[in-house]
Amino acid sequence: MGAMERPATVARDSPATHGAASGARTLVIGYGSPIRGDDAIGPLAAEALAAGSLPWGSRVLARHVLTAELAEDLAAADRVVFLDACVDGEPGEVRVRELAADASAVSTMAHFHDPRELLAWCETLYGRAPRAWLVSVAGRSFDYASYRLSPPVAAAVAAMLGEARRLIEGPPPP
Numbered sequence: 001m002g003a004m005e006r007p008a009t010v011a012r013d014s015p016a017t018h019g020a021a022s023g024a025r026t027l028v029i030g031y032g033s034p035i036r037g038d039d040a041i042g043p044l045a046a047e048a049l050a051a052g053s054l055p056w057g058s059r060v061l062a063r064h065v066l067t068a069e070l071a072e073d074l075a076a077a078d079r080v081v082f083l084d085a086c087v088d089g090e091p092g093e094v095r096v097r098e099l100a101a102d103a104s105a106v107s108t109m110a111h112f113h114d115p116r117e118l119l120a121w122c123e124t125l126y127g128r129a130p131r132a133w134l135v136s137v138a139g140r141s142f143d144y145a146s147y148r149l150s151p152p153v154a155a156a157v158a159a160m161l162g163e164a165r166r167l168i169e170g171p172p173p174p
Contacts, residue, residue, distance in 0.1 A: 024078040025079075026078065027061070030082075031083070032085050037150065038149055041085045042062075047062050055168060061073070068113060068121070075129070077130040086137070092137065092140075095136050100132075101119035102119070137153055
């Protein structure tokens with residue numbers, strides 16, 4: 001598969017009301033620039049996830065960037081799964097890592113934030129932060145290409161979705 005086309009219809013910002021009940025409020029945020037080649041994997045994966053069956057209490061968002069307004073959404077969740085591209089690693093490599101709040105993880109640009117920074121804001125503003133993970137795929141090309149993934153990254157979408165589903169459907173966090 002050389003490219004992944006943008007879906008005609010997109011389910012965003014709506015909680016799933018079908019699927020197995022997990023008992024946890026889960027938020028999935030896929031983010032990245034849809035016009036920068038492999039960086040589009042986050043929103044594309046989120047849209048694919050939202051189009052399927054999810055456990056009750058799950059909510060999926062597709063965003064270009066992480067903004068401060070998302071802190072309130074994070075604070076209302078028991079667990080959060082971030083989906084994004086990364087620049088390090090073999091193209092198409094899928095990684096999962098648990099995130100912790102980190103106020104020093106400040107982004108270098110004023111219009112977007114690091115997920116760990118948003119988690120720290122949750123702790124400061126709301127007195128709690130959800131358990132969180134980042135599922136990332138190493139990209140190969142970040143050139144201008146609207147919603148077109150390079151072959152190794154397009155091939156990794158299924159694995160990324162599998163990791164996200166594993167985290168979403170897992171036991172509720174303590």
